[in-house]
Amino acid sequence: MTDTQEEAKNKAGDEATRDTEVLRIAIQGERGSNSHMAALEMLGTIDIVPCSVSAEVVAAVVQGRVDAAVLPIENSLHGSVAEHYDLLMEQPVRIERESLLxxxxxxxxxxGVMLDDIKVVLSHPVALSQCRRYLSALTATRKARATPFYDTAGSVKHVMAERLRDTAGIAPELAAEEYGAEILVRGIEDHVQNYTRFHLVRRATDARDPALPPPDKMSVAFAVEHRPGTLVKALQALADAGVDLTQIESRPVPGKPWEYVFYVDLRIADAAMADRAIAALLPHCGMVKELGRYKAA
Incomplete structure (x- = not known):
């Protein structure tokens, strides 16, 4: 084999290795959580990196310890996750994809544990609140008490690690698979129409995956001067640019009482429309940050 053939073989081998590399994806919470499920739906085979808090998740992305992160941004019943808006604004990251779960x-x-054995039910406070009717009935008929825990999947992990026979967790089906537990009762949520929107977040400097479909949605953060009418002018500028405003969220500016950063989601037809929207905001805002362009879920 010639040197040229050897180089070609090595290059092909390197490319094949890159093609089969498994992405490392950070999530907040334990394996088996809804964030884990959302990551699997978006990306398929991945290496999940659990993190205790959301700031740690984003730090792992920024520092290059993971390829990307999956973060919940909004729930159809409980609204937006304010902390995640703040992290998207403060850190050098961008939204590349979104999904609905x-x-x-x-x-x-x-x-082997039976429903009659359960005296304590553990889960994240949001999950407990989304299962109020079932938990009320469980308390009335079996005297079981609901107790807040740090994570949905983490509650199942705890039950199994501690070999608890009188305690259950409320979590996704994936948590039962992950920790070798069993589902006693499925679908105990109060509302069937319960969805969470997730963002796939990458470093701001990373190239966009060329395999992704063209973006038709954009997220932007901006701050207006603290004067009457400035927000109206900014929103009118977006309307004049032809974009469809689908969501607006406000967050207070730390250290500046009664001043806010506004987060908006915009539907866009193409890159030119997105650029016009950013240009339209600039004359009316002290700060504008584009958070990402991506395909709407």
Missing amino acids: RIRHNLIAAP
Whole structure:
């Protein structure tokens, strides 16, 4: 084999390795959580990196310890995740994709445990609040008490690690698979129409995946001067640029009482429209940051 053939073979091998590399994806919470499920739906085979808090998730992206992160941004029942808006604004990251996940809560316990054995139900406070009717009935009929825990999937992990026979967790089906537990009751949420919107977040400097479909949505953060009418003028400028405003969220500016950063989601027809929207905001705003262009879920 000649040197040229050897180089070509090595190059092909390197490219094949890159093609089969498994992405490292950070999430807040434990394996088996809804964020884990959303990441799997978006990306397929991945290496999940659990993090205890959301700031740690984004830091892992910025520092290059993971390829990307999956973060919930909005729930159809409980609204927006304010902390995640702040992190998107403060850190050098961008939104590359979004997805919608139907949230299903299940009562999960160790194998062999019966419903009559359950005296304590653990889960994240949001999950507990989304299962109020079922938990009220469980309390009335079996005297079981609901207790807040740091994570949905983490509650199942705890039940299994501690070998608890009188305790169940409320978590996604994936948590039962992940920790070898069993589902006692499926779908205990109060509302069937319970969805969470997730963002796939990458470093701002990373190239966009060329395999992704063309963007038709954009997220932007901006701050207006603290004067009457400035927000109206900014929003009118967006309307004049031809974009469709689908969401607006406000967050207070730390250290500046009664001043706000506004987060908007815009539907765009093409890159030119997105550029016009940014240009339209600039004369009316003290700060404008584009958070990402991506395909709407």
